[in-house]
Amino acid sequence: MLRYTLKRLISLLVSLAVASVVIFTVIEVAPGDPASFMLGVNAQEDTLAALRAELGLDGSRIQRYFNWVGGMVAGDFGTSYTYRTPVSQMIADRLWVSLPLALYALTLSTLIAFPAGIYAAARRGKPGDLAVMGATQLGIAVPNFWFAMMLVLIFAINLRWFNAGGFVGWGEGLWAGLRSLTLPAVALALPQAAILARVMRSALLDILGEDFMRTARAKGLSRRQALWRHGVRNALIPVLTIIGLQFSFLLAGSIIIEQVFYLPGLGRLVFQAISARDLIVVESVVMLLVFAVITVNFLVDLAYAAVDPRLRSRS
């Protein structure tokens, strides 16, 4: 297990290094000079040069790459071209919204999907299964912003249980913070839960056809006992893969939901930074997201090994 972890860890570091080079290169070749963008078209050449020096844009590419990476490792992401504030501070503020939101949504989606998928698999072809399958079909088909608007209409405007948008901040206490993230988390979670429930169901159905399930029944386990004791854990491998993919999406892909609920999250930050050619912010956020995705994959790999002993011994 230790060797497996070590191997995965090395692969994580290599992936990060490669990703940083790719991101840096792509942003470098993108047209547009941040200095002239900030100062406008009529800026003097020497003013531009001074600003470039200030922004650290005048060194060689290799030098700038290492400055950038070195800074990130030390927690210094540079200064935003447009807001003139440290990027690390901007990202940290947004991360305190986006990360809890992603985790909240993922928890909800897992809590909905697992029971729904297992229930449907255990009742294959029966009305319960058909109902779950119909609901998940709907959940996949309907876009999440529509869900979001419906949730606002029902729970914020009619019932007044939640605010229609905005984030109160964690300073108001854990409960208040969670409360303002609840509607967006539900809107994000429902389509994800629909996908996850379907994956859980089909993974379980595959497992139910395995020989060892019959062996379990021959030992005297009831259908339900066999499903829980021998089915669920074996079905987790494909489910974990999807959970990993979904977390990455939830962290960065929630821009529409952030817009609908006026949440100051990472998605909006990237969107604004791209519009303003604030390349240093874009670079940093993208790198951060890559880091998150690779880390999540690493954790998913560890989870695989925890679930399946064959992976532990193969390495």
Add this chain to the structure above:
Amino acid sequence: MMLLQVGNLSLSIHGVPILKRVNLSIDPGQIVAVTGESGSGKSMTALAVMQLLPNGATAEGAIRLDGANLLTQSEAEMCALRGASIGMVFQEPMTALNPVKTIGDQVMETILIHKAMPPAQARTRAAEVLTRVGLPPDRFPLSRYPHELSGGQRQRVVIAMAIALRPRLLIADEPTTALDVTTQAQILDLLKGLVREYDMGLLMITHDLAVVSDMADQIVVMRHGEVVESGATRNLFRDMQHPYTRMLFEASGHQVTLPEPTQQRPLLEVSQVVRDYRLPRKGLLDAPGHHRAVDGVSFTLNRGERLGLVGESGCGKSTLTRAILGLEDIQSGQIMLDGQPVFTGHRPNLAVRRKMQVVFQDPYGSFNPRHRVARLITEPFHLLETPPKGSERQDRIAEMLTAVGLGPDDAGKYIHEFSGGQRQRIAIARALIIQPELILFDEAVSALDVSVRAQILDLLAELCEAYDLTYLFISHDLSVVRTITDHVLVMQSGRIVEQGRTEQVFSDPQHSYTQTLIAAAPQLPEIGKLSA
């Protein structure tokens, strides 16, 4: 008092009749074997006793265990009986165990699910049972996972789970079919010993008459869901009343006569072939280890000769086959066909490849289901520089299909329209169509029922006569190799340990491994001896 009595059991699945008025009974300490070909309903009979039938199954009649009719028990009552009063062992040990749970947990589960004893005691019992089946915890700790065990060892775990609560009845559905002969002999011995020791009844399902004759006190022969004949083993073999039983018996020991090889010119020359596989590195900086699958193998196959290759799983016979076909590079040595190397440099030699064809084991998996037979069997044409076209192509297709006992009309059909035996005929037609110098049969009759197998063996003998075939016949089935080849190689751990004329090797084996193999193979009783 009878332990199990199946009376007039009829079974249908979604209205399709599967079993028709099946009768059989088992006494404590008795071994009853149910035999028959695939589709005869023998496995369904076993599953009916367990009440583990597929959805949509309805059963009539009675299955009495110690007098109680299992057909009228509720599902909860059946759960209490399964594992406690009736244990079951399945065919495929590689998949019968949950891969993510330790063997100790899985054996203990049988005990715990029936609340037979507290966990600590259950663990002790699991260790005892595993010791009894030949897996003592000092060598096979309870914390082992199934993938750390061989097929035979896994089957022992499955048996341990089935007997952990000393059931009155044990059902074994083809328990040794997936195992090597030497392992099979050990597992059969184990089952026999357990029956004696625990005074259990054993209901054994098997297609292998040789196994049946060794093991069973009573035999039940089934066909198309019906019992055609049953009785005490000795009596049944002595006066086989039903023609089907006789046919099964004759097909099991089917012999063919091969024409004498005509020429003494070497066709395939294999010299000092070595094939290594890289193993994963032990540490990050360690050099990777190697597993030598084929270790210095040399032999010569003459034109018109039929050579057998026998050995147990993992001995390297499949690797050697792939190397001969040019599908795998070798690390050293030389493989020559008709004087030309199979590999030039590290690339397979196309000119040589077109002189060889292969027939695989699985008649279901080796065809593209979306192509018609005409296209399937003409696939080897792409190896030719000038493949036949138009009417010449049609003639070749018709000729080949006729040669393998099918008709020219079959060319337009899809593969799913054929039975397993017919598919294997089509595979042979595909191999023959470019009239290769050499054909490799890789376990080509192992998946077939005995009667179909007998027909395919006859077909091969006829084709030898008609086309002067040269082939290499790879099989784990000694009785088949004995009749269908004139020379044989015995392979163990990557080496050829014995080679010679087939009849000589089988009647007077020199190497201890060959002797073990032949001794372990179950033998059919000779009809003559029994009826005398």
